[in-house]
Amino acid sequence: MSKTDVILVSPPSRTKSPRPPLGLMYLSSYLEREGITADIVDIKGYPDKEIFDKIIESIKKANPIMVGITCLSPEVEEVISISKEIKKKIDCYVVVGGVHPTVSPQDFLGSTSPVDFVVIGEGELTLTELLKTVKNEQDLWNVPGIAWFNDDQIVRTKSRLPINNLDELPFPAFKKVPMNYYTFPNIYAVRGILLSAFFIFTSRGCPFRCKFCSNKSVFGRRVRHRSAKNVVDEIEYLVNNYRIDGFYIYDDTFTINKQHVLNICEELISRKLDLIWGCETRTDLISEEIIKKMKQAGCIQIDFGVESGSQRILDILKKDITVSQIKNAFNICQKFHIRRFANFMINTPGETEEDIQKTINLAKELNATLNIFNVTTPFPGTDLYKEIETKLSPKDYSKMASKISFKEFIEFIESRCKFSQHNINLDVLLTDLWKEFPNVQDLSFRLNKSYVKGIIKELLFVVDMKYLKVINKSKRKKEYLKWLMDIILKKEKQSGNKL
Template sequence: GMAEKLSEESILKRVVSVNPEILTLATTSSSGQFASDICARIRKALPQAYIICFGQHANYSPQSFLNKSLQIEACVYGEPELTLVELIQQMPRSCAEKEKIKGIYYWDNELKSTAERPLVTDLDQWPLPRYEIFKGRNYRIVSINLPVFRNLIPGWVLATRGCPYQCTICSPAIRRSFGASLRKISPLRVADTFQLLKEQLGVNTIYFGDDAFTLDVHWAEEVCDELIRSKNRINWGMSTRVDRLSSSLIKKMREAGLRSVAMGVESGSPRVLEDINKKITLAQINWAIEEFTKNGISINVTAIVGHVDETPDELKETFSLLKRSKIFFVQLHYLSPYPGTKIAQVFQEKFKYMGDISHYNAAPMNVSKIPDKMLSGLVQKFYLEYYTSWSFVKKYLTQRIRYICSNPLKELRLIKESLAYFLLSKNCKRMKNKERNVFVPRQSISIRWPEFFKAFFLLPFKSGYGKDVATWEKKFAEFTGVPYAISFISERSGTYFTLKALKEMNKWENPEIICPSYTFFSVPWSVKLAGWNLRLADILEDDLNLDPRSLERQITKDTKAVILTHLNGKPAKMAEIERIAKKHNLRILEDCAHTIGIESDGKQVGAWDIGCFSFGDGKNLGTFGGGMITTFDPKLAAALREKVSTFAPQPKIRILRRIADSLILKVLTTGIFYPLFLYPLLRWFGYLSADSRKQDFLYFFNNTKEKNLTFKFSDLQAIVGLNQLEQLEKRNEIRRANSSAFRSRLSKETLANMLPWDGKEPHAMLHDYIMLDCGLEAARESLKRGIDARLDYCGNCRNLPGLEDCPGEDKVGEKVNVKVLFIPNHLGMNPDLSERIAVVLDDLFRGRGYV
């Protein structure tokens, strides 16, 4: 899942599609909550599956998987391999059968455990891993500097198990699984594994996953001798302790192919090192760094910040050690109270609930003497100073050049992530506002970069209206399950001409149409421009969609149709609306701009009668603007096609301008450019006002003439649309994953103000909405923190010019007007960023009393 960046929904779908008889999950403390959630969902979807969990979280929190509401088959504790084999071979179901298997937890009206399984002493008896299943996967090595002058293909080897040290910061689950005594595979097997990885996967870089490769110095020397004897040409890296080294060993490892080493120094303070029982000294740290540097081995150092009772001066000692040493990469980690550690035990009364520790960007609990904000500020300041210093830049250009030349795209990804961190850092010198700590634009353009290049190339040849548009309409009709689909220059254009055609075909004199009281201004705009009378029906407060009961109350003898909007990617209650429409012989028009590809009551939106679609830049399917009308009515389809045949082709300059506008907005809303350019403009020129909808409505109503709506959809747009249609479900899934992550980090108080979504309904989640009484103030305060959370562009229709006396109901529509704030959720985001937004906004909303 992590390698392929799959969301929880995607993982669940894949598991369900495979329908496995047996499912095993490896769990860590940092992924414990996720593992528990996905287990519960898999159990519900596949009740007969035999589910087994093992790893850190299963060792120390088996109750997460074995409780009154969730019972998997077993949690494995200790060394897992033999226990897993026995469970898979026997698949015991009854408690009596499970009781005979060593090393498991199981559920028997309460949590029970069996006898502990002894550790295996001879690791060579294990078969080699099935390395071939990793071929072609998206695994990568980023922060370990291995100089490879070709495309890097990484491999991993675990050569030892067990650690005799008792560091208080380390998870004892590792010692429980691998033991306190060191066990090793033979040096010959290590060399054979290197050869196997090279032959099977084409691996040219290997990293040892051992906690400390050189715990047994004599064995490490034998491994190097074997690699030298086998004429190994694969560069490799490893992790080690600074006190388990010698000058001769370092030289031999260099000769055997060692090019990168990682060391956990944890602190530059002697008191802290003693307190965590690390058993190393500053002299040993400095000696090891000097020896590795002397032998041309790149060094990656990790340290922990926020130790128990750590002071600002002690933290500065750590930073001083890291800055003056000849290190390449530095990684700082907040102290995490992993279950079973001494820290978690000592502070369990003070921190009864330590929260989800899967979020690495902030300390889940701070037990140092440094205030939270000061601690994070010092970390960010160190990173900025270290990675922008000339000494690092010089090391980067000299030591990393071979890797950069051979893996430019991978390196660009690392640079992009690093720049994003610096730009989002509240201590970055470019950003003076201390409250600001994350920068996210309201939307990001859905057009992909290759599609921009393709559009510019095709513009001279595909600006007309031809077979590509016909193919696009056919594919879109098949996708929605409707026989007819007609393209327009915009959804407004399509809706307007559809209403005119219905009026003319049926010879209605003064037809009335019912519209939700709360909707986007283009809906009443199209109705008024087409010469229909408007009547309002109220909305449901839980999803802001049309209330079927209010709809039925508002029907009169002149009512001929109902036009509704599926807001926020959540469809309206279509089955009930269809029942009412059939009863009163009404036509149904669905505004599906937010919900392309979503079902309502078992049927695609837009497939109930007449569907109106928008392909604007911020939607999940964008075509540089444009719209579509779908219908089952052959007469209506014929009338619309006849009308479109009279339209003029779009001038090339018009299409070019539209592409250029989208491109500029695409650039300005990227993670790097947004805080530097677009964000200052938003702050400088003020914020979206509560009256902007009125101004937009008046502008469009007074300045839009029918001739401006009569341009044809172009072949170029159709080609882009066909490409994006293939990606639609994936894009909807991205938004759902973002929304799920965002909601997972909110407090109960804030979550109570969110429009409900249980995380399971397959909505498009075009935006995340929150209801606040002081919506405009909250929007402005959010922008101060870099988050372009704006007032909903929808509003109560009676607040629009000329509609003040519109008949109908708008009690809820007026209640929620100027109170709905939509939170960024677009294709340029990911779940991690969504979580960061949630943390910032939750703190803002609760701190200001908005919730």
């Protein structure tokens, strides 16, 4: 049986994720351009208990020389588990990469570990060189950005410099993943808005120093931008080949470079693509000039990391923004009728009941279209991780995501990662906040005046003229209707079960 060079694997727990494995897609397209066959295993549509076996089955069929697995902190246990199974069934190298392997390579390497190599940082060049090196039995020390276990110790080569010219990277390998799944109308791309959309990176890197974020560990603090033409070429390709009606800019901070934003907006306008889109940015990087141009180019929503209504907490988190800047950004967006998605944090270091009340007061004043309240979690690679009293194990990491079990997640945070000074139970606090503020995770109806007003505000996008124009010309009208029917039937089934 002939061998595929590389199989790139999305972990089993991502089987229901609406977000595509863009990192793997970039790796695959780059490897293929370099003459290396590289497929992606990203399985959807099977029950959870079958996904693990389906992944192994797919890898066995490909018979690869190397298997690469991406990994976030809550996925460490499952990635190690599937790596063991791969080693049992297939004669190949196992490589892990992504955020957690980059910040904690020691969690994957050892005398009994099934993992052969860890890729540290950006992976396109590193994985390409690593594959060529092992195939040709050359010296591993000549490959920057890797770690492995050698002579009873973990060794690593010098760091890999970030890719400078992002335009040199090929587009992600769209044909290697189930694009029908990712582009089917949903409310998770531009969160809260029913839309057939896809995710786009226009830059890499983040210069800011937020204590709770580890993204800078992979892409670095120096920001590198794609050209406007390159970005919109990709968007236009997605329109022509996958019939998307919108997109979400996945950059950590889209508006960090004013001219970059204006150039992309001008390119979108000049090509008359008539799409709607959203992005994420900081409240101190907003101006009327930028928002006006973004609105003209189809921007319908901006996600902001507000975090707290307490200036003291913002300073502790090293957000380097002020409450007045937050208010100003929301006022500008409201002036230009841009939807506002507000991310808040609870369980922040030193948080008191007074700080919580300031956050609630600010949330009411901002009057965001949607709010979400996140529980501060000290992921490895963040400054917060250094502040917890006892270091965590791979078993602990798996509890750092509420998708496994919300109850277990809250119990873990309360017992091991409690940063706040107040004695309010986090579960009770979140429940109270969700009763007051609508959020995209739970848009159920509640007989609460402020909540009902919030739901109405959230659903006003259905009468937005820009949205209606996009849907009217969409080639996916039947899919939008199917999504709505599925939601109605699901609600009816839930009501029937309650009876």
